[in-house]
Amino acid sequence: MPLPPKLTLISDSRFLHHDTGIDHPELPARLQLILSNLEQNDFFSSLGFHDTRPAERKWLMAAHDEGWLFRFEEAVLSGKTSVDHTDNQICYESYEVATLSAGAGLTAIDLMEQGQARQVFCLVRPPGHHAERNRPFGFCFFNNCVVAARYWQQHYGRQRILVFDFDAHHGNGIQAAFEREADSLYISIHEHPSFSYPGTGYKDETGFGEGRGSILNLPLSPGAGDEQLLALLRGPVEEKIAQWQPDAMIVAAGFDGHRADEMSGLLYSTGVYEKVGQVVRALSNRYCGGRLLSMLEGGYELTVLGESVEAYVRGLLAE
Ligand SMILES: [Zn+2]
Known part of the structure; x- marks a missing residue:
């Protein structure tokens, strides 16, 4: 059997059906632009492609309370245009699309565990890292990374799951899910919470009880750039991973730290x-058998989002 492609992408035209109305930054064009940009590249024909599937209720409930599932479903069916806050815009299809977004991670893990993919990048929306157990937050409804982590842990027995998050914002939902667990690690590089949404992610938030040390927040001051990001990646991030020894790695890949993106400083x-x-590809090869799942999170400046994702894909392919 020939080796699977170096990288498999999971996306789906149904992700475009989550309509956030006018003047909302998390819009369908983000994905269209990312994909049309990738299509123009020489490496495009070497990539694998796969559709998503709806995340089974059991796996959504591994990360969320059933009460939130009912509340979300009821909100879309009753024609509401947002849930809990106007940030979280919805339409009639949003519940279904959010289950497809979370399902991409499950499909990706199946492909990798069954030897049909080497690493997977899920180009999904809505994003997930702000979503908490019982509520949506910051454009996020289901926490795609946490759902994927639970699936890897409970369905395939990969106990020690690392989520590394380079979105400009702190993934409060992932931290809340992991902060009391010894077997889950969350590492985030983000703009300092004193200046940035959602206001969590201070360095001294390190976890509780047996989860002490399972959270590593590495905030950057506004104005920080490439040098500071790479220094953290090659320093404390790699040190923590080397010491912690994950079984698999999930990357919350957000592109809103770009200098042209007004969502961060x-x-x-x-x-x-x-x-x-x-770096993330090399770390996954060195420390967790190459099991690497990237999930799209933020990135809102349409003039640079396509090229930013393209650059990340080039990096993933460079092994
Ligand atoms: Zn963000």
């Missing part, structure tokens, strides 16, 4: 995402 260049891709 970070000043990353497009090119740094290639280096980030190289």
Whole structure:
């Protein structure tokens, strides 16, 4: 049997059906633009592709209370246009699309565990890292990374799951899920919470009880750029991973730290995402048998989002 492609992408045209209305930054064009940009590249024909599936209720409930599932479903069916906050815009299809977004991670893990993919990047929306057990937050409804982590742990017995998050914002939902557990590790590099949404992610938030040490927050001051990001990746991030020894790695891949993206005060260049891709691929090969799942999170500046994702993909392919 020939080796699977170096990288498999999971996306689906149904992700475009989550309509966030006018003047909302998390819009369907983000994904269209990312995909049309990738299509123009020489490496595109070497990639694998796969559709998503709806996440089974059991796996959504491994990360969320059933009460939130009912509340979300009822909100879309009753024609509401947002849940809990106007940030969280919804339409009639949003519940279904969110289950497809969370299901991408499950499909990805199946492909990797069954030897049909080497690493997977899920190009999904809505994003997930702000969503908490019982509520949506910051454009996020189901926490795609936490759902995937639970599946890897409970369905395939990969106990020690690392989520590394380079979105400009702190993934409060992932931290809340992991902070009392010894077998789950969350590492996040983000703009300092004193200046940035959602206001969590201070360095001294390290976990509770047996989960002490399972959270590593590495906030950057506004104005920080490539050099600071890469120094953290090659320093404390790698040290923690080497010491912790994960069984598999999930990357919350957000691109809103780009200097052109007004969602943060970070000043990353497009090119740094290639280096980030190289480093996470190398870390996954060195420490967890190459089991690497990347999930799209934020990134809202349409003039640079396509090239930023392209750079990250180039990095993932560089092994
Ligand atoms: Zn973000």
